[in-house]
Amino acid sequence: MITLLHPTYFPSIAHFVAMIKAESLVFEISDNYQKQTYRNRSTIYGTNGRLDLNVPVHYSQNNRQLYKDVSISNIDNWQDLHLKSLESAYSASPFFEFYIDDLKPLFKVGYDNIMSFNFKCIEAIFECLQLPFEYETTRSFEKEPINTLDARSLANSRKEIEQNFESYAQVFDDKHGFLKNLSILDLLFNEGPNSIMYLESQKLNL
Numbered sequence: 001m002i003t004l005l006h007p008t009y010f011p012s013i014a015h016f017v018a019m020i021k022a023e024s025l026v027f028e029i030s031d032n033y034q035k036q037t038y039r040n041r042s043t044i045y046g047t048n049g050r051l052d053l054n055v056p057v058h059y060s061q062n063n064r065q066l067y068k069d070v071s072i073s074n075i076d077n078w079q080d081l082h083l084k085s086l087e088s089a090y091s092a093s094p095f096f097e098f099y100i101d102d103l104k105p106l107f108k109v110g111y112d113n114i115m116s117f118n119f120k121c122i123e124a125i126f127e128c129l130q131l132p133f134e135y136e137t138t139r140s141f142e143k144e145p146i147n148t149l150d151a152r153s154l155a156n157s158r159k160e161i162e163q164n165f166e167s168y169a170q171v172f173d174d175k176h177g178f179l180k181n182l183s184i185l186d187l188l189f190n191e192g193p194n195s196i197m198y199l200e201s202q203k204l205n206l
Contacts, residue, residue, distance in 0.1 A: 002026050002148045004138075006067075006155035007118040008038040009055055010125070010183045013199070014163050018151045019122075020199040025134065028152055029115065030141040033059055033067040038155045040114050042183040046089045049176045053082045053183075057114050068115045083107040086185065093171050095192035099128050103185075125184055129196055151206055161205050168198065 003022035007029070008015060015038075019025055033039065040055040056073040059065060083104065090096045103124055111117040126133035144150075153161060160181075167178040168191055179186075187195045 002145075003151055004028055004145060004148050005151050006031075006037075006039060007115055007122060008042075008155050009040055009053070009114075009118050010042040010121050010185050012038060012043070012154065013165060013181050013184055013187055013202075014154050014161075014204060015151075016125075016184045016187075017165075017199050017202045017204045018149070018154065020131075020196070021204070022149075024136070026136045026138060026148075027119075028138050028141070029068050030138045031067050031152075032064050033057075033070045034156075035059065036158055038157050039067060039070075039118070041157060042185070044086065044089050044183050045170050045172055045176075045179050045186050046085065047172060047175075049172075050179060050182070051085065051089065053085060054078075055082075055114060055117070068113075070114050071112055072114050072117065074110060074112075079107040079110075090171060090185070090189040093189040096189045098192060099188060102128055125188065128188060129193075131196070149206070151204075153206065163202075163205055165202050166198070 002024045003018050004026050005015060005018055005028065007027045040057050042053045044051050044053060056076060056078055058071045058073050106121060106124060111120070123133050163181045165180045168187065170178060170186065170190055187198060191198055
């Protein structure tokens with residue numbers, strides 16, 4: 001069956017469960033942009049618990065704008081801030097040094113378009129996991145696609161679906177306990193190559 005998803009910024013573990021299990025992966029690129037979603041946000045485990053990393057974008061809510069047309073605002077040095085946040089959060093994790101050099105280019109090269117940048121981030125994670133990144137994209141928007149597992153709701157951070165994922169060791173779990181369904185980066189830095197088996201073994205709620 002086709003699995004339909006939004007390309008998001010370093011997607012959540014739920015997103016990756018859906019992608020890993022997809023028979024055929026299709027990304028929605030024909031929809032209107034929506035604020036306060038994971039399209040430009042990723043959540044990691046910081047020293048004080050959940051920490052949102054937001055990519056600033058140029059977007060006017062007064063005019064409907066296609067997601068694929070939304071540009072990144074590079075006025076502030078958000079890339080440097082995000083990289084420093086990752087270093088602070090995960091430098092003590094088992095696999096941080098193993099993967100960070102492969103991810104650093106994403107924070108060193110300027111990007112103009114949020115959707116294109118998100119695809120680069122997803123592709124980088126697939127490369128870290130040594131998995132092929134094979135997908136198609138939509139040609140038009142369908143509110144209720146047929147013969148499709150519609151997982152686009154996973155991009156909605158305001159009405160996030162509860163996921164019953166198994167726990168794994170996290171850097172600050174002695175302070176705040178296990179935080180589930182964070183960015184795939186949290187799983188990658190903590191579990192490394194075991195991330196694939198973890199993703200394959202989880203059940204997804206939609």
